[in-house]
Amino acid sequence: METVLFGLFIAYLAFFTLQFIYYGFIFSRFSFAQPQEGTPKSIAVSVIICAKNELENLKKNLPHFVSQNYPNYELVLIDDASSDDSLELLEEYERMYPFIKLVKVENNEAFWGNKKFALTLGIKAAKNEYLLFTDADCRPNDANWIAEMTAHFTAKKTIVLGYGAYEKIKGSFLNKIIRYETAITAIQYFSWAKVGKPYMGVGRNLAYKKSEFFNVRGFMDHMKIRSGDDDLFINQAANAQNTTINFNSESFTYSEAKKTYLDWFKQRRRHVSTSKYYKTFDKLQLTTHFVSQFFFLTLAIVLLAFQYNWILVAGILGFRYIFNWIIIGYGCSKLKEKDIIFGYPLFELLLMITQINVFITNLFSKPVHWK
Known part of the structure; x- marks a missing residue:
């Protein structure tokens, strides 16, 4: 013994x-890193949001995106064959704001239910080289969100990893666990990016040049994998030379966390199932x-x-x-x-x-x- x-x-x-x-x-x-102040820019940016049956989230969050304090951006809204009234709302916004481009995705038998297919159409439709991504259930933390994220682009840094946080729910123990897991994940992927080994990002807050997308043939190498439009893409495209991070609070996005353990558990299952396709x-x-x-x-x-x-x-x-x-x-x-x-x-x-x-x-x- x-x-x-x-x-x-x-x-x-x-x-x-x-x-x-x-x-x-x-x-x-x-x-222990100090926040890096980016250089303010006015580069043309396409903000891309993909939505599928997200009517209530779109009603709540779109006003934050059309009122960004940035001089040169378009808002690419993708309706991925929604069965609710999401498309009607997006069409209304398109009529109201000239800088909005609406991409309507119809069900495709080969790519049915595949967000990557819808995002690919949105990326191809975007007129600008610089792309900024978030989700329909997210809102930017500040009116300077676009300005803050784009400020970290340089001639060499063409991928910017941001932080996608969750709203706090007072008195909710589950909410604290979810936010803990989200923060720990961010500490890990931010740290490895600083070490020079970036391995993932989150689609709730992510920016990259369109050329990076086409350099790796977009999502083609993992199109059949339903998830991973963010982390699998970054795992494939990011390296020490082209990737930087942004953790200034003005660059954060916020979304509502799951309210039941079962829903969060299902979400965790999706995320974990994707990691097995990472590099060795x-x-x-x-x-x-x-x-x-x-x-x-x-x-x-x-x-x-x-x-x-x-x-x-x-x-x-x-x-x-x-x-x-x-x-x-x-x-x-x-x-x-x-x-x-x-x-x-x-x-x-x-x-x-x-x-x-x-x-x-x-x-x-x-x-x-x-x-």
């Missing part, structure tokens, strides 16, 4: 080391992070239960939590998510359990995507 416990203790130290490397040398790159290195680093996190905590419980070197084990466990808490705290503060910081230990555990549940569920059934 002593030999077994010694082996578990060595493994415990190894997983702690991996966690320390992730948080101390990678995630800290974002958490990106899948490896994501898997290594989760595995080291899971087994570090599991082995800590086992070793403490047997009181094996319990003072050292408990000391390492406490150090890990305090150290990671600092890194996560600074990162969440940059993302204006301070209220979730104090729930870190519990949120981490609950999110880990959810991720395991998602993985197991996805093994036996396919998640539902864009309809």
